[in-house]
Amino acid sequence: MSTIRSTFQKSRSVFAQNEAEWGISPTTALVIALAPVALIGCLVVIAGLSFVNHDVFRPMFRWITAEDSILEWGQFLFVFLSSLICGAISIRLARMKQYPLAALYALLALAALFVAGEEIS
Numbered sequence: 001m002s003t004i005r006s007t008f009q010k011s012r013s014v015f016a017q018n019e020a021e022w023g024i025s026p027t028t029a030l031v032i033a034l035a036p037v038a039l040i041g042c043l044v045v046i047a048g049l050s051f052v053n054h055d056v057f058r059p060m061f062r063w064i065t066a067e068d069s070i071l072e073w074g075q076f077l078f079v080f081l082s083s084l085i086c087g088a089i090s091i092r093l094a095r096m097k098q099y100p101l102a103a104l105y106a107l108l109a110l111a112a113l114f115v116a117g118e119e120i121s
Contacts, residue, residue, distance in 0.1 A: 043071075076119045083112035
């Protein structure tokens with residue numbers, strides 16, 4: 001039990017540092033951290049239920065995972081937002097005169113933008 005408590009306290013400490021550094025509220029930080037886990041969890045539950053009740057959940061699973069459906073548009077959105085975030089980090093690092101790291105983030109932003117364009121085409 002003490003291991004779980006110490007891990008939780010360390011995690012809370014890291015969260016507090018990140019909240020202060022990025023200037024976001026604890027709730028926003030928690031949503032950012034847990035949203036991908038919750039979305040993947042929902043998809044796994046729907047996939048599992050599609051084996052149990054074919055008539056109800058199989059069409060829903062196929063709709064979610066179909067080409068040009070909600071999953072693909074979600075991927076595009078997250079990759080595109082990643083490119084914007086990496087671009088903003090690159091600009092911030094360049095202003096701090098950390099040019100090698102800024103260049104790395106700029107390349108990552110361009111790569112993410114390319115992947116987003118490929119995903120949507």
